[in-house]
Amino acid sequence: MFIDWLSVSQEFECDLPDVTGIVIETLCKKTGERLSSREPKFKHEGSWSTSISINIQGRRIFVEGNPSRIDRQDNLFGYTTIEQCIGVYNRILSEYGLPGFRKCTRIDFMQGPDGKKAGTTADGAVIHTIHLTTNHSVGQGNVLAYLKGISSQSIGRNYGFLYPNGRTVTWTPKGEGKGGRLQYRKAYDKAFEIQDKLLPKVKRTFGENSEEFKYVKKVQAYCEQQGVVRMEQELKSEFLKREHLAYWGLFDEGEFARLHGEFLRLDQKLKVNAMDLVSISEQLMLEGVCDTTKAANTTAMYAIEWMSGKVFDFKKAAVKVHRARLNRIGIDIKMTFDREKFSPVIVREIREVNRVAVLEIPHWYKRPSGHLHLVAA
Numbered sequence: 001m002f003i004d005w006l007s008v009s010q011e012f013e014c015d016l017p018d019v020t021g022i023v024i025e026t027l028c029k030k031t032g033e034r035l036s037s038r039e040p041k042f043k044h045e046g047s048w049s050t051s052i053s054i055n056i057q058g059r060r061i062f063v064e065g066n067p068s069r070i071d072r073q074d075n076l077f078g079y080t081t082i083e084q085c086i087g088v089y090n091r092i093l094s095e096y097g098l099p100g101f102r103k104c105t106r107i108d109f110m111q112g113p114d115g116k117k118a119g120t121t122a123d124g125a126v127i128h129t130i131h132l133t134t135n136h137s138v139g140q141g142n143v144l145a146y147l148k149g150i151s152s153q154s155i156g157r158n159y160g161f162l163y164p165n166g167r168t169v170t171w172t173p174k175g176e177g178k179g180g181r182l183q184y185r186k187a188y189d190k191a192f193e194i195q196d197k198l199l200p201k202v203k204r205t206f207g208e209n210s211e212e213f214k215y216v217k218k219v220q221a222y223c224e225q226q227g228v229v230r231m232e233q234e235l236k237s238e239f240l241k242r243e244h245l246a247y248w249g250l251f252d253e254g255e256f257a258r259l260h261g262e263f264l265r266l267d268q269k270l271k272v273n274a275m276d277l278v279s280i281s282e283q284l285m286l287e288g289v290c291d292t293t294k295a296a297n298t299t300a301m302y303a304i305e306w307m308s309g310k311v312f313d314f315k316k317a318a319v320k321v322h323r324a325r326l327n328r329i330g331i332d333i334k335m336t337f338d339r340e341k342f343s344p345v346i347v348r349e350i351r352e353v354n355r356v357a358v359l360e361i362p363h364w365y366k367r368p369s370g371h372l373h374l375v376a377a
Contacts, residue, residue, distance in 0.1 A: 001260050002078040004232060005131035006085045007064035008248070010101050010124060016056055019096045044092050052092055061098060063089050064129070068368055073212060074198060074219050076135065076190070076228075077361055078368055082248060086125065101125040103249025125248040128237045132260040135190065135359035138227040143167075143189045146229055150187060150267050154332045158185070167192045182239035185263055190230040191223035218364070228359060233263050280304075280329070289325045299325045306333040 019039060026035045038057040045051050050072065052065035067085035068078020070092075079085050090100030104124030138146045144166050151162035151169040158171040158180060168188040172180050199216055206212040222228075235256075240246040245255060280300040281293065290296035302312070302322040312319045312333060323333050361367070 001132055001134050001257055002068060002080045003082065003085050003130060004068060004075065004078060004133040005064070005066050005129065005234070006082070006089075006127070007062070007129035008086070008089065008101060008125050008127050009060055009062040010126065011121060012059045012061065012099055014059070014099070016059060016061065016099075017097045019054075019056065019098065044095075052089065054093070054096075054098075056098075061093070061101075062128075063093070063101075072366070072368055073202065073216055074194070075368075076219055076223065077365065078133070082127070082130075082253060086248070101248075104247040105249065107247055107250065122247050122250075127240055127246050127248055129234060130240070130256070131232055131234050132256055133230065133232045134260065134264055136229040136231055136264075137359045138229055140225050140227050142227045143191070143229055146227075146267075147187060147189065152332075152335075152338070153266055153330060154327075154335060155185060155263065155266065158183075159332075159335055182236055182242075184234040184236070185232070187229055187231050190228040191220055193230070194220040194223060215366070222362060226359060231264055233260065235259070280326075280331070283329045284325060287329055289328050298322070302326065302333055303331050306331075307337050309337070 019042070024038050024040060027033065028035055036058060038055075041053055041055040043051040043053055050066075050070045052063060052067075052070055055062040066075060066078075067088040069075040070088055079088070086101050093100050102124050104122040104126075107120050107122050109120055136146075147166060147169050148162060151160040153160055155171045158173055161170050161172065163169070168186060171185040194216065199213070199220060202210075202213050202216050235245070237246070243255070243259075245251050280303050281290075281296040284290040284296040284299055285293065290299060299322045302319075303326055306312070312323075314320065314323065314334060326333055
């Protein structure tokens with residue numbers, strides 16, 4: 001697992017230097033009193049057309065971007081810890097004479113005019129968004145089948161949405177491909193993404209015969225040979241605060257690995273070999289979901305009716321019980337049945353696909369190591 005995007009801010013105790021030469025002030029129309037001031041957001045441009053966004057508001061610095069991508073041609077592999085990412089940001093901030101982010105040591109509660117709590121503040125960096133990413137290798141030629149298979153699975157109350165080109169799957173509350181309020185998960189064909197977006201960009205900038213283009217082409221070919229599926233989840237500000245993962249230095253980063261692991265185990269629910277009464281009933285017995293053949297057959301009938309287009313009343317206790325049983329073998333009768341997604345070729349733990357949880361880093365790959373000596377204070 002590595003970090004593919006990080007948004008972070010910190011409120012400092014000292015005035016910050018003028019970086020852009022432009023100040024935007026908010027004044028009270030009646031009194032002329034200055035209510036707040038800020039500099040416009042600006043981008044730090046790195047090599048290879050990479051950039052990091054910096055926003056200064058009073059004594060607050062907000063930085064966001066992909067630290068694993070800055071000054072690099074690609075981001076197939078990246079930084080694995082928040083400290084490494086913050087080290088990249090602090091190196092960039094120092095170039096503008098700005099103070100660097102540091103770990104929190106305490107959280108203070110703010111009071112509103114009525115004396116009630118009005119939020120919190122910290123003496124260090126606050127994380128607003130973080131993207132956790134892992135590369136799965138499913139074998140050459142198997143990517144589309146794998147994506148189709150996992151698109152049939154739900155994650156809690158989030159449902160899979162397979163894009164029309166079959167190259168990307170997202171999980172959202174309405175299953176429509178739009179981002180959720182707390183988390184946003186997706187899986188996509190990494191070789192296709194490099195071919196479609198990165199290679200044309202490198203070609204325009206450096207030319208088809210350049211060493212830069214040849215290297216990215218090599219990375220793309222490696223992804224295609226290995227059948228790389230990129231598994232990525234975005235944890236948003238509200239979720240991070242709710243789970244006590246927002247204040248850097250005051251939580252165990254191992255919790256990110258646990259949360260990401262739940263997402264990566266998505267394909268382990270794909271158990272059924274064929275969508276018929278016998279195989280579904282057998283799998284329910286094999287997995288220990290049902291104790292008797294009669295119970296398994298009854299639950300299997302709900303799946304058969306679902307495939308026939310029946311719509312269930314999920315307020316009924318019996319429907320809830322049978323849905324929960326079928327969920328354990330990768331069938332969610334609350335989702336709209338799609339014969340393409342639930343094809344027997346795809347399921348049974350996607351047995352046609354030999355998934356490797358961790359993609360190996362080839363010896364020729366250029367790792368992100370240029371900023372690791374500059375860690376946070």
